Amino acid sequence: MAVNAIIAHFDPYSERSKNWHKLLTAIRPHVQKAVVVSTGISQQDSETAKQLGFSVIARDNVGYDFMSYAVGFDVLQGDARADKILFTNDSYFISDEEKFTDSLSKLLSAKDGAAFLTCSSQIIRHGQSYLFAIDRKVFSQRLFHEFLSGVRPQPTRLSVIFAYEIGLTHCLNDLNVSFSSLVDTSGLSGRISSEQRKRGINPTHDYAEEIEDRCGIVKYERLVKNPLRLAETPRMAAIALAAATTAxxxxxxxxxxxxxxxxxxxxxxxxxxxxxxxxxxxxxxxxxxxxxxxxxxxxxxxxxxxxxxxxxxxxxxxxxxxxxxxxxxxxxxxxxxxxxxxxxxxxxxxxxxxxxxxxxxxxxxxxxxxxxxxxxxxxxxxxxxxxxxxxxxxxxxxxxxxxxxxxxxxxxxxxxxxxxxxxxxxxxxxxxxxxxxxxxxxxxxxxxxxxxxxxxxxxxxxxxxxxxxxxxxxxxxxxxxxxxxxxxxxxxxxxxxxxxxxxxxxx
CATH class of the missing domain: 3.90.550.10 (Spore Coat Polysaccharide Biosynthesis Protein SpsA; Chain A)
Known part of the structure; x- marks a missing residue:
């Protein structure tokens, strides 16, 4: 199976260089062709990517990750050999390289037209866009091309979620294509509190420990900002310390x-x-x-x-x-x-x-x-x-x-x-x-x-x-x-x- 990859990157000060190297090293064995599209990359991290065989494209810091995905897709779409395209950004810390590598294998071997690492039930059930794989039967369709070519800068992150993360799910539904995820909040909903149910579940925060246990990653936002003010477990505290150390x-x-x-x-x-x-x-x-x-x-x-x-x-x-x-x-x-x-x-x-x-x-x-x-x-x-x-x-x-x-x-x-x-x-x-x-x-x-x-x-x-x-x-x-x-x-x-x-x- 031939796989291409598009990696959205932002880290102008090389604060996550060790994690960046882990990410590229884990992806490299799975893909034939890959492009890094960055809105801020140091010479050090750019050279790391090039040495591992990744092309690097720098662009202005507008449009969030979907704009980077659109730029990368425009570069790669002429490759007729690819069976899958892996889309990912660098917004997560790899806590367990073996589990993460296994998760990549599962994503790329999924039979569905699209496979996401996590799905969210917030607003509507939709795949989360920080790590997912799309099959040829999807990315070869004109409707998918139109979806990505129509990506434009949005004023807020929430606007991006509505227009493009949920918009991608609408595109898949229009194509009558099923999608799956390695971690789905519908299977964990019995554990949520009334407060969580009221505000809506964000799995990368509310179920960070489960995702880390299964997939070996935690979103940096959960580790660094913890915007939902969730209680820290000993495991999350240890991973936050490890993430800070590797910075x-x-x-x-x-x-x-x-x-x-x-x-x-x-x-x-x-x-x-x-x-x-x-x-x-x-x-x-x-x-x-x-x-x-x-x-x-x-x-x-x-x-x-x-x-x-x-x-x-x-x-x-x-x-x-x-x-x-x-x-x-x-x-x-x-x-x-x-x-x-x-x-x-x-x-x-x-x-x-x-x-x-x-x-x-x-x-x-x-x-x-x-x-x-x-x-x-x-x-x-x-x-x-x-x-x-x-x-x-x-x-x-x-x-x-x-x-x-x-x-x-x-x-x-x-x-x-x-x-x-x-x-x-x-x-x-x-x-x-x-x-x-x-x-x-x-x-x-x-x-x-x-x-x-x-x-x-x-x-x-x-x-x-x-x-x-x-x-x-x-x-x-x-x-x-x-x-x-x-x-x-x-x-x-x-x-x-x-x-x-x-x-x-x-x-």
Whole structure:
């Protein structure tokens, strides 16, 4: 059986490159000729497709997937050898390659004139258009040609569903052609609630777990946005985390032109996402943000709520370990930044043990992400002061010996192992709260001394962890080498003896 394929694609920033490679690799053995029609594709993903033998057509980002299907069909319809045409887009995450490959085989071996991965009973029973196969007895008909050639841009996604997804079902009915699906909501309707019945069932959301179990895929919209606010099962949460993890490139990539600044932001609590976004929106164009979290909902929230076109935001799933410190060094290692790029390390810490914990976070963020002009001033300081290593928030640098806590021995061990001068007790001096600007050269130097195996699993400790050790050791190590430490808005160089009497107000 000869099969052709048309693949609608949109991923201009290569955020799903690993999944894209999985998709093409799974399709390739089933098809003789295939065309990718993209409304946004990177050079990397285009080359991946071409290397696997797919033609690539780029078009304007209008008309949703059916416009891409129409363009691809116009290219392929002259091939008289094809028995089937596989239509698909790249809107789903492949969680199980073996099940997905088996699903492709079943679609292509179906006896019906059209076979869909899923059917929806919403509005009317119709095949869903993200993955389906059409037989020659359908695509050779003039009525089918007219249907695809009549595709035009629609104002909304709902308009596309009415005009073309449901419209395709009407076309099949007019041709007196039966269609089937691997997963049909009519066979699952006994499990729906009255609320679901009232709003109508969307199988890719309401039955995502069943579809994943049978077919090995989950729609990205269900994983990332979850617009129906459905309860997360452990399985869906695990897949969402896997999808977020595969979105990160290895190594992660920044712009070909060096960004004016890079932010590495760790966030565990979804309730502070909007606050962090408001602060991050103050960044100048060209900056890059890399968000780390072990919480898939946090990563999804950042990706869906971030609107700045000229400030790139990437998400990276990390394990719940090492608080905000381990994720920072994981991201730093993946980024491989050149020297002299200012890095802002921030996080969504809530410090629930303190009644002033929320105020502490807000104060630190406002100091480190002031207005647009203030951020540019900080960036400019790194450009004009070649020995500047770090800038912290005003009042955050402390050296009272009581702040050693349970960390002095391990700080000394870190310094000795890294080749820094062994500190005395009086050398203590660090930015409390672990939020600061740091020169990339300095961060990379510290990275070489970090022992990732020493990070403990999260246990809610307030002191004595490897993260608390590094909070103190980073500025101490750099200061011991003659690097300059500052606080935002102040030009006076910091040293432990200048802050010995300073006390934090947040405890």
């Amino acid at each position: 990160a490139r290895a190594p992660m990539q920044v712009s070909q032109l060096e960004p004016p600044a890079v932010v590495i932001c760790h966030c565990h609590y979804e309730e502070v996402v909007d606050e962090l976004i408001l602060k991050l929106e103050r960044l100048p164009d060209g900056c890059e943000i890399h968000v780390t979290s072990s919480n898939p909902s946090v990563l999804s929230a950042f990706k869906t709520r971030w609107k700045r076109k000229k400030v790139y935001l990437n998400v990276l799933a990390t394990e719940n370990k090492g608080r905000d410190v381990l994720p920072f060094f994981v991201a730093l290692r993946l980024l491989g930044l050149a020297d002299n790029i200012p890095i802002l390390k921030i996080h969504g810490k809530r410090s629930l043990y303190s009644p002033l914990g929320e105020k502490w976070r807000k104060d630190l963020l406002d100091q480190l992400l002031p207005d647009f002009g203030g951020i540019n001033d900080i960036i400019r300081q790194f450009e004009t002061s070649p020995k500047l290593a770090m800038i912290g928030a005003q009042g955050s640098y402390v050296s009272d010996l009581g702040y050693w806590g349970a960390n002095e021995r391990r700080v000394c061990e870190f310094m000795e192992r890294g080749g820094y001068a062994t500190p005395t007790s009086d050398d203590l001096g660090f930015y409390a709260g672990t939020m600061f600007w740091i020169r990339s050269q300095c961060a990379n130097e510290i990275l070489e001394s970090v022992d990732f195996a020493q990070f403990e699993s999260e246990g809610g400790e307030r002191d004595g962890t490897y993260g608390h050790v590094l909070e103190r050791a980073i500025p101490m190590a750099l200061h011991s080498q003659g690097w300059t430490l500052l606080e935002a808005g102040c030009e006076k160089e910091l040293s432990p003896e200048l802050a010995r009497e300073r006390k934090l107000e947040y405890f």
